[in-house]
Amino acid sequence: MKIIRQIDPLRDALKELRQQKSSLGLVPTMGALHAGHMRLVETARAQCDAVIVSIFVNPTQFGEGEDLDSYPRQEAADAALLEAAGVDLIWAPTVDQVYPHGFATNISVSGVSTGLCGGSRPGHFDGVATVVAKLFNQVRPDAAFFGEKDYQQLAVIRRMARDLDFTHDIIGVPTVRDADGVALSSRNAYLTPEQRGQAVALPNTMRDAADAIVKGDDIAAILAEAEGKLLASGFHKVDYFELRNAETLENMTVFEKPARLLAAAHIGSTRLIDNIAVA
Ligand code: PAF
Numbered sequence: 001m002k003i004i005r006q007i008d009p010l011r012d013a014l015k016e017l018r019q020q021k022s023s024l025g026l027v028p029t030m031g032a033l034h035a036g037h038m039r040l041v042e043t044a045r046a047q048c049d050a051v052i053v054s055i056f057v058n059p060t061q062f063g064e065g066e067d068l069d070s071y072p073r074q075e076a077a078d079a080a081l082l083e084a085a086g087v088d089l090i091w092a093p094t095v096d097q098v099y100p101h102g103f104a105t106n107i108s109v110s111g112v113s114t115g116l117c118g119g120s121r122p123g124h125f126d127g128v129a130t131v132v133a134k135l136f137n138q139v140r141p142d143a144a145f146f147g148e149k150d151y152q153q154l155a156v157i158r159r160m161a162r163d164l165d166f167t168h169d170i171i172g173v174p175t176v177r178d179a180d181g182v183a184l185s186s187r188n189a190y191l192t193p194e195q196r197g198q199a200v201a202l203p204n205t206m207r208d209a210a211d212a213i214v215k216g217d218d219i220a221a222i223l224a225e226a227e228g229k230l231l232a233s234g235f236h237k238v239d240y241f242e243l244r245n246a247e248t249l250e251n252m253t254v255f256e257k258p259a260r261l262l263a264a265a266h267i268g269s270t271r272l273i274d275n276i277a278v279a
Helices: 007-020 035-047 075-084 116-120 124-139 151-163 186-190 193-198 201-215 219-232
Strands: 002-004 024-029 050-055 089-091 143-147 169-173 237-245 259-267 270-278
Touching: 002 007, 007 024, 007 050, 007 089, 007 124, 024 035, 024 124, 035 050, 035 143, 035 169, 050 075, 050 124, 075 089, 089 124, 116 124, 116 151, 116 237, 116 259, 124 143, 124 151, 143 151, 151 169, 151 259, 186 270, 201 219, 201 237, 201 259, 201 270, 219 237, 219 259
Parallel strands: 002 089, 024 050, 024 143, 050 089, 143 169
Antiparallel strands: 237 259, 259 270
C-alpha cells in the first residue's frame, strides 16, 4: 500500500490502478481513524475494486478557536489499519498540494448548509465543500463514501456534487456506535472517562425525543425538554437540537417522513454531534 503526498505521483499511481481495477472508491478522512471510518472502508471495498483513503486535516474547515492544532494525528497507526483492511493507496497530501500559493477559490453551498453546524461553525461547510471538490478532482473516483454521522456534511456534499456535475456516486454509510449508543467520533478521544459516561445522554435523549415525536407529542415542547435533559446530564451548552426534513434539511414543525433529529452539544471542551432518523 502506497502513501502518496504529492499530486504528480498520485496521478501516476491512479493511472496504474485504473489499468488494473475497474472501479475506484474514495474514502475522504482527516485521519485518527476509528471503527466508523473502517466501516466506510469496508463498504467501499464491497462496492469498488480499489479503495483510496485520503488523510488530510483540512485547515479551512476549522474556525478560530477550534481544535485544528490539537486535532488527533496518528498517521502510522492509521496506515497500519488501512493496510490490514486491504486499502490500495493512501492520499495524504501536504497543505501546499491542496492549497497552492495564491489559492483563491471557495465553494459555498447555500440552503442545506444553513443553520445546524452551519450556524454554530460559520465557514465550516465552505471549507468542507472546497476540499471535497478538490479531492474529487484529484482522485476522480467512481464512488465516494461518507458517514451519516456528519449528516449535514453529507447533504452539503451531495448538493455540491449535483451542482458541479460530479457524476460519481456519493454513498452515505450509517453511523457506527459504541455498545452504549454513543456515536464513534475522533473527538471522543478528548473526553475524560466521566465525560464519556455522560455522553450517552446524547443518543438516549435523541431516541426518547424521536419516540415522542412519532407518538404525536408537541414538537417544540419535545425539543425544549431534550435540551433541558442534556444540560442536566453533564452537557454545558447545546448548539442545536432540531427536527428537520431528512432530504432537504428544512426545518420541520409538523412531523412527516422523512424526518431526522440532529443535535450538537458541548461537554467539557468537546463538541459532540449526532443524528437519527425519526420513523
Ligand atoms: O468528515 C471528515 O472527516 C471531513 O470533513 C472530510 C469530509 C474528510 C473533509 O475534510
